[in-house]
Amino acid sequence: MKERLLDIEHLHVELPPRDRRAAPRTVIHDASLSVAPGESVGLVGESGSGKSMTTKAVMGLLPRGAVATGKVGFRGHSILDMKGRELADFRAQRVAMIYQDPRAHINPLRTVGDFLVEGVVASRMMRRAEALEAACALLRDVGVPDPERRIAQYPHQLSGGLLQRMMIVMALLPSPELILADEPTTALDMTVQSDVMAILAEQIRERSLGMLFITHDLDLAAAVTDSLAVMYAGVVVEHGPAADIYAAPRHPYTAALLASRPSPTSVRRPVSIPGRPVSAFEVGEGCVFASRCAHATGQCRTQRPAPRRVGARTVACHHAEELEPALREGARA
Numbered sequence: 067m068k069e070r071l072l073d074i075e076h077l078h079v080e081l082p083p084r085d086r087r088a089a090p091r092t093v094i095h096d097a098s099l100s101v102a103p104g105e106s107v108g109l110v111g112e113s114g115s116g117k118s119m120t121t122k123a124v125m126g127l128l129p130r131g132a133v134a135t136g137k138v139g140f141r142g143h144s145i146l147d148m149k150g151r152e153l154a155d156f157r158a159q160r161v162a163m164i165y166q167d168p169r170a171h172i173n174p175l176r177t178v179g180d181f182l183v184e185g186v187v188a189s190r191m192m193r194r195a196e197a198l199e200a201a202c203a204l205l206r207d208v209g210v211p212d213p214e215r216r217i218a219q220y221p222h223q224l225s226g227g228l229l230q231r232m233m234i235v236m237a238l239l240p241s242p243e244l245i246l247a248d249e250p251t252t253a254l255d256m257t258v259q260s261d262v263m264a265i266l267a268e269q270i271r272e273r274s275l276g277m278l279f280i281t282h283d284l285d286l287a288a289a290v291t292d293s294l295a296v297m298y299a300g301v302v303v304e305h306g307p308a309a310d311i312y313a314a315p316r317h318p319y320t321a322a323l324l325a326s327r328p329s330p331t332s333v334r335r336p337v338s339i340p341g342r343p344v345s346a347f348e349v350g351e352g353c354v355f356a357s358r359c360a361h362a363t364g365q366c367r368t369q370r371p372a373p374r375r376v377g378a379r380t381v382a383c384h385h386a387e388e389l390e391p392a393l394r395e396g397a398r399a
């Protein structure tokens with residue numbers, strides 16, 4: 067079995083009810099995925115499916131009162147059980163987060179240099195001068211000219227694309243083993259998106275870092291990752307090699323996602339997924355996708371399919387084997 071950097075098994079997260087009489091709300095039902103050292107994994111799904119909550123579990127940053135069961139392991143250590151110093155060191159040194167909107171996470175009153183080195187200085191990994199020097203070297207690596215001038219500037223003086231490169235640098239500075247990138251290019255202009263994505267992918271590859279890349283964009287994920295985990299209503303419904311899943315989806319939701327996007331290379335019309343996306347806390351006993359699935363049977367509506375091995379991947383569908391030809395046709399149509 068391949069060595070695992072990050073290993074999430076049957077993660078289930080409930081948040082406390084909004085008021086005391088209500089029931090707890092499940093936001094993740096069953097999420098399993100793994101990231102090997104040096105591997106990039108795309109976590110793909112519509113808005114509200116639980117992608118960010120999954121990354122919060124990995125960072126040990128679940129909302130107050132959240133109850134998480136299952137396993138979130140980092141090199142064999144349980145993140146769900148980490149506390150105090152151990153958790154602080156893990157967050158500071160071994161895993162780094164790149165957020166969708168840097169402006170929401172950056173203090174507008176401090177220079178970007180201060181912001182960049184704050185983490186590594188606070189955790190005593192580097193002295194300030196040394197950290198600033200390392201940051202400038204990294205800024206050059208990601209194609210930022212004149213980094214000494216840039217780090218003396220304030221966030222409002224930088225474009226969104228430049229600020230997101232700063233965030234990539236901040237993530238790389240402590241030499242982490244795993245990068246969590248949560249929709250890192252979604253807030254950027256189209257033209258800047260692909261530049262920033264290319265820079266991120268290149269840095270990850272050069273350093274052989276593990277990455278969990280979160281996006282709603284299946285095409286983008288398939289283009290830059292080795293493996294995919296497709297999430298719907300708090301369940302990872304399909305997980306496996308990116309090229310295999312992209313070429314031949316085995317879960318009806320993955321197939322529907324693929325069919326619903328406009329294709330730049332074909333004249334076929336996108337086929338929208340019937341019904342509306344449901345949240346994890348709205349789903350009943352059965353398969354979370356049953357209400358929108360063209361292939362759902364009685365069993366799907368009453369019994370939640372457990373994720374199981376189908377070839378090189380894991381699929382949470384009762385009918386994965388028998389649907390294979392139909393889904394293959396659908397993806398090609």
Ligand SMILES: Nc1ncnc2c1ncn2[C@@H]1O[C@H](COP(=O)(O)OP(=O)(O)O)[C@@H](O)[C@H]1O
Nearest residue numbers: 081093112113114115116117118119120129345
């Ligand atoms: N802090 C929170 N408190 C309560 N509910 C939350 C909180 N954060 C997210 N949720 C809910 O959890 C579900 C999953 O959210 P999220 O992980 O942010 O989805 P995604 O990142 O896939 O768009 C959503 O239904 C969302 O409304």
Ligand SMILES: [Mg+2]
Nearest residue numbers: 117118119248
């Ligand atoms: Mg999110």
